[in-house]
Structures are given as structure tokens and as C-alpha cells.
Amino acid sequence: MAFAVTMFFSCQSIKKKKQSHLISEETPIAEVYEVNLKYTDSGRLTAILKTPKVLDFSNKDFAYYEFPDGIVLDIIDKEGKVSVVTSDYAISYKQTGLIDMRGNVDIKTADSTHLQAQQLYWDQTINWVFTDQPYKSYLPDGTINEADGFDANQDFTILNSRINDGVMFIKE
Numbered sequence: 001m002a003f004a005v006t007m008f009f010s011c012q013s014i015k016k017k018k019q020s021h022l023i024s025e026e027t028p029i030a031e032v033y034e035v036n037l038k039y040t041d042s043g044r045l046t047a048i049l050k051t052p053k054v055l056d057f058s059n060k061d062f063a064y065y066e067f068p069d070g071i072v073l074d075i076i077d078k079e080g081k082v083s084v085v086t087s088d089y090a091i092s093y094k095q096t097g098l099i100d101m102r103g104n105v106d107i108k109t110a111d112s113t114h115l116q117a118q119q120l121y122w123d124q125t126i127n128w129v130f131t132d133q134p135y136k137s138y139l140p141d142g143t144i145n146e147a148d149g150f151d152a153n154q155d156f157t158i159l160n161s162r163i164n165d166g167v168m169f170i171k172e
Contacts, residue, residue: 028056029057029059030056031054035049035050035052035054036050037049037050047073047074047075048073048076049073050071051069051071052070053067054066054067055067062093062095063095065094067089067092069089070086070089071085071101072084072085072086073085073086075154082110083155084107085107085122086104087101087102087104087105087120088102089103090102097123099121102118102119105119105120109155111140112140113139113156114137115136115137115156116135116136117133117135118133127154128152128153129151129153130149130150130151130152133149134148134149135147135149145164147161147162147164148162150162
């Protein structure tokens with residue numbers, strides 16, 4: 001009898017060990033498909049996020065959400081004008097408010113400014129975007145700028161660009 005009881009408890013111990021290995025630390029706590037998420041501020045629609053897939057890693061010490069199939073983000077200003085941000089991949093870090101977008105990052109602002117880069121960071125806490133990677137921008141007046149990095153406020157009224165090459169039209 002004592003032998004049978006010992007075997008029963010030891011088998012349960014082995015079973016628990018096997019089950020704990022089934023849930024990997026690299027496994028998301030949730031997966032969400034076909035997302036169409038609307039953000040509001042004081043009742044006003046401020047953004048719409050569309051993505052085919054979200055992986056929720058909020059179970060990690062440094063929580064994040066991963067968008068492995070890319071994003072389309074419509075940002076709506078107070079006047080109702082829409083700027084569109086797309087990328088092939090994105091990851092959003094919950095604690096820092098930083099979003100890392102990679103692969104064919106494309107921004108089209110409401111005033112027709114168009115920016116293309118391979119990687120771009122957006123700091124949501126201070127509404128600032130930046131990259132150290134090459135980018136190309138097309139301004140509404142026909143100006144084309146290529147550079148090796150920039151930082152700007154999210155509506156691009158302040159833009160600090162590094163190592164520039166481009167075409168600029170100047171009125172005489």
C-alpha cells in the first residue's frame with residue numbers, strides 16, 4: 001500500500017513537471033486576430049489601429065505586444081485630419097510607451113508629407129518619432145530629403161534631420 005501511494009504521488013510530480021514545460025516563457029499569454037481597435041480621448045476618436053494579428057506578452061517582466069503581420073494606424077487630429085502609418089512589423093512596449101516599427105515603414109500625414117524608412121520608433125509618452133536608420137521624405141512643396149536619421153514631434157512641425165541629401169525648392 002505504501003508503495004502504491006508513493007508511486008501515485010511521484011507520478012503526479014512528474015506530470016506537473018511535464019505540464020510546466022508545456023507553457024514556454026516565449027509563448028504569448030493571448031493571441032488576437034483581425035483587430036480593429038479604436039482609441040478615444042475625452043470622447044473624441046484619436047486613432048484606429050488595424051492589424052491581422054496581435055501577440056500579447058504582458059505575462060513577461062518587461063511586457064509588450066507584438067504585431068508580427070504589421071499594422072495600419074490612422075491618427076486623427078483635433079480637426080479630424082487623418083495621418084496614416086503602416087509597417088510590416090511592430091512591437092509596443094507597455095512600460096515605456098515606445099513602439100518599434102520595422103520593415104517598409106510608411107507615414108502619410110494629413111498635410112501630404114510622406115516619409116519612408118525601414119525602422120522608426122514612436123515614443124507615445126512625449127509624442128516624438130525618431131530613427132537612426134536611413135529615410136526618405138517627400139514634402140508637399142516638392143522637397144525631397146534623404147538622410148541617415150531624424151527625430152521629430154509626431155505632427156512633423158519640428159524635424160531634426162542628420163546627414164541630408166535632397167532637392168529643395170526655394171522662392172526667390
